Amino acid sequence: MENIIAINDRKFVKYILKDEISAAVNKVAAEINEDYKNDVPLIIITLSGALIFAAELVQKLTINCRITAVKLSSYHGGLSSTSKVESLIGLTENIKDQRVIIIEDIVDTGNTYEHMLNLLNEQSPKDVQIATMTFKRETYKKNIPVKYVGIEIPNKFIVGHGLDYQDLGRNLPDIYQLYEE
Ligand code: IMP
Ligand code: MG
Numbered sequence: 001m002e003n004i005i006a007i008n009d010r011k012f013v014k015y016i017l018k019d020e021i022s023a024a025v026n027k028v029a030a031e032i033n034e035d036y037k038n039d040v041p042l043i044i045i046t047l048s049g050a051l052i053f054a055a056e057l058v059q060k061l062t063i064n065c066r067i068t069a070v071k072l073s074s075y076h077g078g079l080s081s082t083s084k085v086e087s088l089i090g091l092t093e094n095i096k097d098q099r100v101i102i103i104e105d106i107v108d109t110g111n112t113y114e115h116m117l118n119l120l121n122e123q124s125p126k127d128v129q130i131a132t133m134t135f136k137r138e139t140y141k142k143n144i145p146v147k148y149v150g151i152e153i154p155n156k157f158i159v160g161h162g163l164d165y166q167d168l169g170r171n172l173p174d175i176y177q178l179y180e181e
Contacts, residue, residue, distance in 0.1 A: 012176035024150030029060030049105035
């Protein structure tokens with residue numbers, strides 16, 4: 001049955017259809033278009049997970065913006081969120097006094113976002129916000145606001161539409177949830 005798929009040792013069940021993700025993309029884009037109509041923000045896509053959401057989102061932006069991508073040097077490979085960002089690989093743009101929007105695939109505990117913010121703030125941007133495809137509000141542990149949220153999800157591991165399980169599943173158009181028999 002194609003509603004249930006296997007990736008390595010786990011099974012996943014179809015959970016959020018790509019049409020629902022498209023609607024979330026449109027909603028977030030409309031918010032950004034409104035909030036940044038008088039600015040030229042720098043969009044920072046965090047690779048690899050945010051690639052697909054970001055590609056969809058930026059095409060819906062009608063504002064002027066610059067776009068770049070960074071890779072976070074951190075390690076996480078399984079079902080839990082244990083990563084700690086050490087550096088932002090590839091950020092060559094000068095962000096001093098710039099408005100920055102980070103694009104993410106998921107915000108879980110918020111550790112990644114917080115570390116990224118700290119690293120960016122060392123370069124004195126004007127402000128930094130985040131636009132994330134999915135947000136696990138129940139597990140979010142920080143006081144920093146998560147400004148633009150596509151879809152709020154419960155604390156269950158998901159894969160697809162950019163999100164990976166053991167580096168697999170990013171190419172799935174829909175989002176799947178861990179299936180526990
Ligand atoms: P954080 O807990 O907000 O720092 O999230 C750390 C990282 O864990 C995210 O950037 C994702 O790469 C990964 N992650 C957290 N939850 C999930 C999930 O449900 N599916 C896939 N990756 C996840
Ligand atoms: Mg990941």
